[in-house]
Structure formats: C-alpha cells, structure tokens
Amino acid sequence: MSSFPELSLSVRDLAVSFADKSGRLEVLENISFSLAKNEFVCLIGPSGSGKSTLLRTLAGLIPYSQGTIEYPDIHDRQVRTGLIFQKPNLMPWRNLSQNIALPLELEGKSRYEIAPKVREMIALVGLEGFEHAWPHELSGGMAQRAAIARSLVQDPDILLLDEPFGSLDELTRDRMSEELLRIWSEKTKTILMVTHSISEAVYLSDRVLVLSRIPSQIVLDLKIDLPRPRDSQLRYSTAFAKSAQVLHDHLRI
Numbered sequence: 001m002s003s004f005p006e007l008s009l010s011v012r013d014l015a016v017s018f019a020d021k022s023g024r025l026e027v028l029e030n031i032s033f034s035l036a037k038n039e040f041v042c043l044i045g046p047s048g049s050g051k052s053t054l055l056r057t058l059a060g061l062i063p064y065s066q067g068t069i070e071y072p073d074i075h076d077r078q079v080r081t082g083l084i085f086q087k088p089n090l091m092p093w094r095n096l097s098q099n100i101a102l103p104l105e106l107e108g109k110s111r112y113e114i115a116p117k118v119r120e121m122i123a124l125v126g127l128e129g130f131e132h133a134w135p136h137e138l139s140g141g142m143a144q145r146a147a148i149a150r151s152l153v154q155d156p157d158i159l160l161l162d163e164p165f166g167s168l169d170e171l172t173r174d175r176m177s178e179e180l181l182r183i184w185s186e187k188t189k190t191i192l193m194v195t196h197s198i199s200e201a202v203y204l205s206d207r208v209l210v211l212s213r214i215p216s217q218i219v220l221d222l223k224i225d226l227p228r229p230r231d232s233q234l235r236y237s238t239a240f241a242k243s244a245q246v247l248h249d250h251l252r253i
C-alpha cells in the first residue's frame with residue numbers, strides 16, 4: 001500500500017487574470033497545491049488577494065489562463081463541486097425542504113428519490129421541525145445550515161466554502177464551526193474553506209494555505225497538528241496560539 005494519502009484535488013501552476021481598464025489584472029499566479037481525500041483545508045489572505053477567485057475557478061465559474069486543475073480520483077464523470085457563499089441565497093418562495101431539494105430537481109431526480117435525501121440532510125444539519133419554514137423565518141445560522149444541506153444533498157466531491165460564517169455574530173460563528181466539524185466527520189468530505197479568521201482556520205483545519213497580495217501565490221502551507229476531535233477548550237492551548245502566531249506573521253508579509 002502506498003504511504004501517500006489519496007489525492008482529491010491537484011492544482012498545478014494555476015494562473016487567473018481579469019480584463020481591466022489598463023489591460024489585464026493578474027490575480028492568481030503559479031498557484032500549486034493539492035488536497036488529500038477528506039482533508040479540511042482553510043485558505044486565508046489579505047482582502048482582494050484572490051481567495052474567492054480561486055474558489056470560483058475551482059468550481060468552474062471562472063476560466064483560467066494557465067495551469068491544471070485535476071481530480072485524480074474521477075475519470076468517468078463530471079466533477080461535482082459544492083460552493084457555499086457568505087449569504088445563504090435561499091429562494092424566498094420555497095420552504096426549507098423545497099430549497100434543499102432544488103439541486104436534485106434540477107438534475108431531474110424523481111420525488112421518491114429526493115424526499116429521503118432531503119430528510120437525511122435536514123437531520124444532518126440539525127433542522128428537524130423546520131421542514132416547512134420559509135427562509136425569512138430562519139435565523140442567520142439556520143439559513144447557513146440550510147445552504148450547507150442544499151450543497152451536500154448533491155453529494156459533491158469537494159465542498160468549497162467562501163467565508164460561510166462571515167455574516168454571523170461571533171458566538172453563532174463559533175457554534176457553526178463546531179457544527180461544520182461534526183458534519184464533516186459524519187459525511188467525510190474534502191473541504192476548502194475561505195475565512196478571514198485566523199482562529200477559525202486553526203480550529204477547523206488539517207492545513208492552512210496563506211495567499212499573498214495579487215498577483216497572489218501561496219506563501220505558506222501550514223500543517224495544523226492538533227488532535228481531533230477538537231473542542232472549544234483547544235482555542236486556549238499553547239499549540240493553538242503557536243499556529244495562530246505563525247499565520248499572523250505570514251499575513252503581514
């Protein structure tokens with residue numbers, strides 16, 4: 001057996017640029033990294049460093065001018081990516097169950113296939129009892145759980161989260177981090193998540209990637225060697241503070 005972990009995603013020499021007034025804006029330059037299967041990796045970097053651009057490129061929403069994006073495990077079908085934004089973007093005229101069912105409806109799945117999957121997702125994100133609630137009746141944290149459920153119902157190969165808890169208050173945010181870890185350990189997914197919070201990155205991740213200013217490159221790929229399962233007490237440990245300090249130092253470069 002190979003001692004190398006199975007790779008889920010491999011990105012090599014990726015470059016992305018946009019047209020602007022003066023020509024082209026080079027945003028990502030020579031980005032290379034890989035994610036092991038079921039790894040939880042956070043991406044941090046200064047504002048405007050191309051974090052959202054990288055996630056959107058991986059989701060196939062932005063074309064890239066150079067490099068390769070490979071999912072070494074998937075040969076015989078299209079890669080499924082789940083992309084979650086800061087705002088849950090639920091459809092206001094659909095109740096919770098109908099929102100979660102939407103991606104499967106779009107795939108043309110039958111009602112009989114959809115119903116049990118939606119029930120499973122609602123239970124997974126802890127929203128039982130709210131099946132028929134309208135989006136405006138949900139709190140920010142509940143709406144974001146619904147967005148996570150809507151993404152997971154398609155069984156994506158990789159989950160891409162762009163500051164998913166950025167609009168939540170600090171307490172809800174910490175609770176959502178714990179929830180996300182629980183969901184991740186139950187569903188075992190490869191996750192790449194953008195956050196502005198160093199402590200969120202350390203708390204959640206197996207590794208943290210740090211982007212520089214544009215044209216951005218990965219300036220640090222830090223392994224977070226903290227035991228799992230993690231609980232909130234870990235945030236006060238010396239090992240936690242050390243990792244946070246290293247990330248902080250690299251963000252200032």
Ligand SMILES: Nc1ncnc2c1ncn2[C@@H]1O[C@H](COP(=O)(O)OP(=O)(O)OP(=O)(O)O)[C@@H](O)[C@H]1O
Pocket residue numbers: 018019025027045046047048049050051052053054214
């Ligand atoms: N569709 C686009 N067209 C032109 N320029 C863009 C486009 N999307 C992003 N940019 C530019 O690319 C750069 C990186 O933007 P991006 O949104 O990826 O940064 P970010 O790291 O996610 O920032 P933040 O932390 O503020 O969310 C910025 O200079 C931005 O103006």
Ligand SMILES: [Mg+2]
Pocket residue numbers: 051052053162
């Ligand atoms: Mg962004």
